[in-house]
Amino acid sequence: MEECAFLCGVGSSRGCRCPQKRQRPAERAAANAKRWSGGIASPMLAPPPPRCSLQDLPVEMLVEIFASLPGTDLPSLALACTKFHHILHTDSIWRRRCWEEFGFRENLQDLKMIGMSYRELYAKMFPYRNILGLWQLDHGYRTLLNVVVDGLCITGWTCRPSLNTHVDGLMQFEPLFRIRLTERKSATVECMEGRHSRPHNRHMQIQKDRFSIQCIKTDHQKDSPTRPWDERGRVLVQEDGQQYDCLTYRRLYLPPRHPDDLIRPGLFQGKYNAYCLTIAMLSFHGKYARVTKIMGITKTLALEIHIMRRIQLRDGEISRSFNELSLAVQEIDQQVIREQQQQEDGTEESQGHGWQSPALPSVGESGAAAPEEQPVPFVLPVGVQSRDQNYPRTCRMCFYGVHMVTFHGFTYPRRFPGVFILFDENHFGFIWLEVKYFILYSRVQNTFQNVEAPSPQAFLEMLKNI
Structure with missing residues (x-):
């Protein structure tokens, strides 16, 4: 009975449901004799697994x-x-x-x-899943475009910095086009700019990381200039005897975040002149950080920050003497140039990364400070100009950095060494020593959807194309 309970999976109190209980005594004896013939138990065949289907x-x-x-x-x-x-x-x-x-x-x-x-x-x-996200205009004044699902429409919003020219202001949004999803046959693309903002049909061509939209030239209020593209990025296209205003955009990804980043990467507003703000992207790449200008005139501006070359503050604050600060940065810059030349020549890399300055204690490849480091007072050195005097009066860290500027008509950028100042989670700045100018950056508070890069390689490729 115990063996029967084991085979049947039920106890004796519930009764045995094994088929052998219903066998006659002679049949059970023959079966037992067959199983135990020769005194050796024959292996029991496992029951087939139950058939399971989705x-x-x-x-x-x-x-x-x-x-x-x-x-x-x-x-x-x-x-x-x-x-x-x-x-x-x-x-x-x-x-x-x-x-x-x-x-x-x-x-x-x-x-x-x-x-x-x-x-x-x-x-x-x-069909429009690939246009959701953040985009950059290809020509002219490189505005940003945020394409989102807006109710029963897909709307493309042009993003511009705050009109009050303050780095802490919210970005301004204006509708550029709208895709109506309520049509019974197919979605309709409408242009939201033109004569008296009268919506009109717009043709759209969508690729993986690029798309273009074009309208008949006469639908827009202002005539296009004779040059191939104007300050708003419109390109004049001739097709079938008709003239079209064409706008081409390429995709932007926001930088991924890593636990060892100094602050959260993302978009920041910076004030380069007295008339307007621009948008830049802060990203971290191991021993370096990069601030890439993604909005504004076509001239490329980028900051390269050497995180391992920290400028130690003396007496709790940065030196108020511009000459002392400039001398300290020049020493680091000369060392960086020597090391780059050694690497290009294939020689052994220099082992002495530290340096000593009479103005500041030490700077070297000593690693970034811990995030919980206490802020220290900060005042701009005498003689340094700034368009924004409402900068924070305390900072966390200072690093050696290089302002890379690619002027129109030149292939290689020109480098200008300076000081990168990290104030807090939402503010940083850069002192451009050659022109004695300070630029303040503040984090963009607006949120964007569908801006995550599918892989780190995709983000680096996008950054390279910028």
């Missing part, structure tokens, strides 16, 4: 599973069987896909009023 799961569970899959996988899943095909018509699946992939958060009543399901809405938005 189709056997409850419909409610399948709906939850399908709703968590990417929308690109669902059409193939619908071809698997008739049951899956019917389940994938459940609107809650496509509602979740619209929410997670496109950020669509309208309620079902809005769709019922226009007679559209979430499945139909997803099909309308799917």
Whole structure:
């Protein structure tokens, strides 16, 4: 009986359901003799595993599973069987896909009023999935464009710095184009700029990391100049005897964040002159940090910060003497140039990274300070000019940096050494020693969607193209 209970998986109190209990005594004896012939037990065959299929799961569970899959996988899943095909018509699946992939958060009543399901809405938005995110204009004044799902439309918002020319102000947004998703046949692309802001149809060409939109030239209020592109980046295109204003954008990714970064990377507003602000991107790359200008005139501006070459502050604050500070930075700059030349010549890299200055204690490849380091007082050196006097009066760290400027008509950038000042999580600055000018940067407080790079390599490739 114990052996029978083991085979059947039930106890004696519940009764045995084994087939051998229903056998006659003679049949049981023959079976036992066959199993125990020769005094050696024959191996027992394991019962076959139970057949388990995805189709056997409850419909409610399948709906939850399908709703968590990417929308690109669902059409193939619908071809698997008739049951899956019917389940994938459940609107809650496509509602979740619209929410997670496109950020669509309208309620079902809005769709019922226009007679559209979430499945139909997803099909309308799917061809435009690659244009969601942040973009940079290719020509002219490099404005930024943020493309988001806005209600039952996909809207492209032109992003510009604050009009009050203060680095802490919020960015301004103006609609450039709108894709209406409520049309029954196909989505319609409308241009939101032109004569008296009258919307008109716009042609759009979408690629993976680039897209262009063009309108008939006469639909815009101002005539295009004779040059191939104007200050707003419009390119004059001739097609079929018609003239078009064409705008081309390339994708921007925000830098990824790592635990050892000094502060959170991202977009910052900087004040280069008295008339306008510009947008720059702070990113970290091991021993270096980079501030890349991504908005403004076509002239390229970038800061290269040597994180391992920290400038130690004397007596709790940066030197107020411009000559002392300039001398200290020049010593570091000469050492950096020597090391770069040694690397280019293939010689052994210098082992002595530290240096000594009579003005400041020491600077070297000693590593960045801990994030919990206490702020110290900060005052601009005498003679250094700034367009923004509302800079923080305390800072955390100072580093050697180089301002790289590529002027129009030149292939290689010109380098200007200076001092990078890290104030806090949302502010940093740079002292351009050659022109005795201080630039303050403040973090952009606006948030953007669909701006994560798919891989570190993709972000570096984008940064290289800028």
